[in-house]
Structures are given as C-alpha cells and as structure tokens.
Amino acid sequence: MNRFQLLGLTLLAMSPAVFSQTENTSESTQIQASTGPVTVNSSQSSTLPNASDYAVQISDLDKNGDGRLSRREIPATHALTFEFRLVDRNHDGYISATELANWK
Numbered sequence: 808m809n810r811f812q813l814l815g816l817t818l819l820a821m822s823p824a825v826f827s828q829t830e831n832t833s834e835s836t837q838i839q840a841s842t843g844p845v846t847v848n849s850s851q852s853s854t855l856p857n858a859s860d861y862a863v864q865i866s867d868l869d870k871n872g873d874g875r876l877s878r879r880e881i882p883a884t885h886a887l888t889f890e891f892r893l894v895d896r897n898h899d900g901y902i903s904a905t906e907l908a909n910w911k
C-alpha cells in the first residue's frame with residue numbers, strides 16, 4: 808500500500824507547470840513503464856509547444872556560440888525539439904540561422 812500511496816502523491820505533485828519547467832523525458836518514461844499510459848498522455852498534452860517558441864532566435868539557445876543549434880542546446884519541451892528533423896533541412900544535425908528562418 809505504501810508504494811501506491813507514494814505513487815499517487817507523486818503524480819499529484821506533477822502539475823503541468825512542473826512538467827514544462829523540468830526535463831522530464833526519462834522521468835515520464837519510468838512512469839509509463841510502472842503505471843501505464845494515463846500519466847504519459849497528460850504530460851504530453853501539457854508539454855505541447857508554446858506559440859512563443861516559434862519566435863526563438865539562434866542566439867537565444869546557442870550556448871556554445873557557434874551560430875547554430877544542436878539538439879542538446881534546445882530544451883526538451885521546446886517546439887524545435889519536436890520539429891528538429893523538419894527544421895534541419897540538410898540533416899547535418901544542426902539548425903542554422905537560415906533553416907530557422909525557413910521554419911517560421
């Protein structure tokens with residue numbers, strides 16, 4: 808019983824705001840394995856890309872200053888993460904300023 812009670816409290820604590828602020832990719836995977844897809848569905852709906860994500864500039868996320876964005880530099884919940892393959896038109900693993908401009 809204690810395990811179930813703990814799990815319930817954990818799920819209650821995971822509000823959409825928490826999901827959007829933390830990198831929860833591995834965390835949500837664990838939840839999916841232990842409790843089924845219900846929690847995962849709610850987390851997916853709460854992490855849909857924000858409209859403001861589409862106004863991003865290279866300099867906003869370019870942590871190493873090389874003028875392009877790698878997957879590591881983009882937050883897990885950012886719209887660019889979901890559309891990386893589409894935006895990276897030459898499939899070099901990086902999003903350039905030109906590719907980002909074409910995305911908007």
Ligand SMILES: [Ca+2]
Nearest residue numbers: 869873875876
């Ligand atoms: Ca970079």
Ligand SMILES: [Ca+2]
Nearest residue numbers: 895897899901
């Ligand atoms: Ca590219």
